[in-house]
Amino acid sequence: MAEQGYVIAVVGATGAVGREMLLMLEDMDLPIKEVKLLASARSAGLEVPFRGKDLVVQELSEESFQGVDVALFSAGGARSKEYADAAVKAGAIVVDNSSAFRMEENVPLVVPEVNAHALDDHEGIVANPNCSTIQMMLPLQALEQAAGIERVIVSTYQSASGAGQAGIDELWAQTRSYIEKRPVENKVFAKPLPFDVLPQIGDFEPSGYTTEEEKMFYESRKILGLPELAVSATCARVPVLRGHLESVSVDLKKALSVEEARKAFEAFPGLVVVDDPVNMDYPTAHACVGHRETYVGRIRADHVLPKTLHFWVACDNLWKGAAWNAVQIVESLHERGLLRG
Amino acid sequence: MAEQGYVIAVVGATGAVGREMLLMLEDMDLPIKEVKLLASARSAGLEVPFRGKDLVVQELSEESFQGVDVALFSAGGARSKEYADAAVKAGAIVVDNSSAFRMEENVPLVVPEVNAHALDDHEGIVANPNCSTIQMMLPLQALEQAAGIERVIVSTYQSASGAGQAGIDELWAQTRSYIEKRPVENKVFAKPLPFDVLPQIGDFEPSGYTTEEEKMFYESRKILGLPELAVSATCARVPVLRGHLESVSVDLKKALSVEEARKAFEAFPGLVVVDDPVNMDYPTAHACVGHRETYVGRIRADHVLPKTLHFWVACDNLWKGAAWNAVQIVESLHERGLLRG
Numbered sequence: 097m098a099e100q101g102y103v104i105a106v107v108g109a110t111g112a113v114g115r116e117m118l119l120m121l122e123d124m125d126l127p128i129k130e131v132k133l134l135a136s137a138r139s140a141g142l143e144v145p146f147r148g149k150d151l152v153v154q155e156l157s158e159e160s161f162q163g164v165d166v167a168l169f170s171a172g173g174a175r176s177k178e179y180a181d182a183a184v185k186a187g188a189i190v191v192d193n194s195s196a197f198r199m200e201e202n203v204p205l206v207v208p209e210v211n212a213h214a215l216d217d218h219e220g221i222v223a224n225p226n227c228s229t230i231q232m233m234l235p236l237q238a239l240e241q242a243a244g245i246e247r248v249i250v251s252t253y254q255s256a257s258g259a260g261q262a263g264i265d266e267l268w269a270q271t272r273s274y275i276e277k278r279p280v281e282n283k284v285f286a287k288p289l290p291f292d293v294l295p296q297i298g299d300f301e302p303s304g305y306t307t308e309e310e311k312m313f314y315e316s317r318k319i320l321g322l323p324e325l326a327v328s329a330t331c332a333r334v335p336v337l338r339g340h341l342e343s344v345s346v347d348l349k350k351a352l353s354v355e356e357a358r359k360a361f362e363a364f365p366g367l368v369v370v371d372d373p374v375n376m377d378y379p380t381a382h383a384c385v386g387h388r389e390t391y392v393g394r395i396r397a398d399h400v401l402p403k404t405l406h407f408w409v410a411c412d413n414l415w416k417g418a419a420w421n422a423v424q425i426v427e428s429l430h431e432r433g434l435l436r437g
Numbered sequence: 438m439a440e441q442g443y444v445i446a447v448v449g450a451t452g453a454v455g456r457e458m459l460l461m462l463e464d465m466d467l468p469i470k471e472v473k474l475l476a477s478a479r480s481a482g483l484e485v486p487f488r489g490k491d492l493v494v495q496e497l498s499e500e501s502f503q504g505v506d507v508a509l510f511s512a513g514g515a516r517s518k519e520y521a522d523a524a525v526k527a528g529a530i531v532v533d534n535s536s537a538f539r540m541e542e543n544v545p546l547v548v549p550e551v552n553a554h555a556l557d558d559h560e561g562i563v564a565n566p567n568c569s570t571i572q573m574m575l576p577l578q579a580l581e582q583a584a585g586i587e588r589v590i591v592s593t594y595q596s597a598s599g600a601g602q603a604g605i606d607e608l609w610a611q612t613r614s615y616i617e618k619r620p621v622e623n624k625v626f627a628k629p630l631p632f633d634v635l636p637q638i639g640d641f642e643p644s645g646y647t648t649e650e651e652k653m654f655y656e657s658r659k660i661l662g663l664p665e666l667a668v669s670a671t672c673a674r675v676p677v678l679r680g681h682l683e684s685v686s687v688d689l690k691k692a693l694s695v696e697e698a699r700k701a702f703e704a705f706p707g708l709v710v711v712d713d714p715v716n717m718d719y720p721t722a723h724a725c726v727g728h729r730e731t732y733v734g735r736i737r738a739d740h741v742l743p744k745t746l747h748f749w750v751a752c753d754n755l756w757k758g759a760a761w762n763a764v765q766i767v768e769s770l771h772e773r774g775l776l777r778g
Contacts (some may be wrong), residue, residue, distance in 0.1 A: 247742075249590050249686050251592035251671075251684035253594070253634045253673065253675065268616075271612060271616060272616050275609075275612060275613050275616055286717045287717070287721060287723075288723070291676065291677050291678050291722070291723075292677060292680075292721050292722045292723045293594045293675055293677060293682045293721065293722060294719075294721060295682070295684070295719050295720075295721075295734075295735050295749045296717060296719065300714035300715065300717075303737065303738075303740075304695065304714060304735070304736065304737040304738075305737055305740075313740050324741075326739070326740070326741040326742055327740070327741075328686060328739055328740065328741075328745070328747055330592075330684040330686075330735065330747060330749065332594065332682070332684065334594065334634055334675050334676070335632065335675070335676050335677070336632050336633060336634060336676070337632050339633075341634045341636070341673070343592035343636070343671040343673065343684075345590050345669060345671075354645065373641035373645060374641065376627045376628070376637060376641075378635075378636050378637065379636075380628060380633050380634065380635060380636075381632070381633045381634060382628075382629070382632075382633050393636075394636050394645070394671065395645065396644065396645040396646055397644075397645070398667070398669055399644075399646075399654050399667070399668070399669065400665075400667040400668075400669075401588075401667055404669070406669055406671060408636045408671065
């Protein structure tokens with residue numbers, strides 16, 4: 097690590113997203129002086145390699161943030177609510193991966209390719225959006241810039257890893273049991289997931305929507321800066337280990353051809369067009385895992401409505417949908433001169 | 438079997454749908470004098486139990502249809518095109534499960550709960566719609582009657598069994614290989630399906646849509662008798678063995694509350710509402726397999742648009758999506774006095 101640079105804390109360093117955050121940080125050009133790994137008492141003492149050294153996981157406490165410049169939180173909403181204040185008081189900027197602060201007015205909710213400018217108004221906490229929201233922000237912002245968007249309808253195909261390592265482990269163990277004709281037990285998901293699709297992610301709200309669907313509605317409006325946007329989401333868990341997929345339909349303010357949309361997508365940072373039906377190539381979960389990019393394909397004009405387009409989006413929900421977007425926020429804070437260090 | 442009654446031929450009797458057709462026929466009140474099982478030379482000679490007797494599969498030929506009153510075809514479009522004429526010439530009514538004749542003007546395309554009346558105009562061939570089309574026809578017709586429908590956006594979650602027994606076998610074998618960390622081979626699907634989602638069902642058309650998506654567009658308009666209806670489908674294959682699921686958004690001609698929609702669904706024949714978020718109950722693939730009904734749940738009002746509703750539909754694609762709908766057509770032909778016998 098560098099002599100000069102930032103002190104970065106990772107809260108929830110041993111979780112599915114925390115581990116990916118470390119991978120992302122390892123690879124970055126950012127000057128890093130020290131990385132502090134924080135987790136619950138259960139994980140304290142574990143050693144985790146980082147840039148050739150073994151870092152020891154420390155137990156998270158209110159005193160953990162002395163000297164920390166930026167604290168990446170990925171240990172669930174309750175932990176964020178309990179410790180974010182202490183981190184901010186110690187002078188750190190909190191980049192929080194939970195939903196705890198996302199809709200608070202003084203908390204920027206940021207997908208760097210879309211609204212990095214919002215970081216300038218932070219008051220100590222920056223929120224990382226929900227995974228399924230993040231991945232559709234890139235193509236939607238591309239279309240907003242090209243033609244204006246009026247209405248979005250999205251149906252998701254979300255992987256088990258959205259529920260963390262426990263979700264991955266449960267799907268794997270359940271599938272093995274199913275194949276071996278042993279009883280299938282479920283704890284993480286509401287019902288057994290192997291060979292089924294569950295139209296439930298999160299809890300149900302009185303509106304009939306799930307918390308995940310509500311997040312896609314409210315967060316999209318905030319990130320895109322379109323407070324009147326009509327967004328309707330249906331979120332479903334599919335028996336995929338990692339990688340989220342989405343079927344998106346958009347009504348635009350003016351007509352845009354498939355070719356124009358493709359150009360807008362291709363020109364947008366972080367977005368890769370994979371749309372070659374003749375060779376049966378389109379975004380899949382397997383192809384997006386382990387990549388930082390968001391993939392868009394199956395771009396089609398509506399049969400009837402001249403201002404409507406349909407497309408398919410895939411991304412690694414643990415990377416761009418979580419760890420990578422959070423680390424990109426740190427990078428953006430650095431580039432904008434917002435990090436002390 | 439009865440002394441008096443119909444002679445029914447099943448073409449493709451040993452396939453995934455053909456076998457389910459026999460199960461459905463076994464259970465019916467319809468007077469059946471004889472069931473003839475027809476298949477390719479490869480399957481000829483196999484014995485299949487039916488109502489306590491063993492029926493011998495015969496090789497399909499142009500002479501197979503002498504004395505047949507109704508011929509259920511489920512052996513692929515090529516076979517239908519080759520033999521349907523011979524069956525009609527022999528005096529049989531053909532109920533065809535392939536896409537060969539669906540869009541021909543003189544061929545009724547029928548979901549009995551929706552448009553049994555179309556059978557009256559048959560000229561020898563009746564078409565059974567595409568599986569993913571059938572299951573959304575019931576809730577859409579319920580809403581058409583209650584409020585009028587203007588636009589439909591649907592994203593599907595379709596199981597491997599949509600590609601027949603070979604699809605089921607491939608997903609099962611691939612999943613076992615994946616779990617046991619052996620190489621995964623694919624023949625039926627364009628890419629390996631375990632733990633992934635493939636936004637391709639059928640082949641790609643020049644429009645960028647797949648044949649499956651085009652079917653949902655054209656067939657829906659014909660069945661519902663709404664030639665101007667805007668229907669946009671995105672069809673995806675999910676690693677589910679049996680049972681198709683759909684996320685449907687509908688713009689109505691007039692506002693309808695969730696409660697009114699629920700009542701319309703509950704009153705519609707063949708439709709069962711499973712929509713109890715508090716108890717985490719909603720339609721799934723596992724719960725619909727082996728049932729003749731179509732299940733609807735997750736009924737929600739749009740956040741913004743007063744005339745828009747969203748819901749989730751599941752059905753056993755081999756039963757209501759294929760075999761049961763075909764056998765229901767036979768039943769409707771009988772009830773309408775259209776079958777000779």
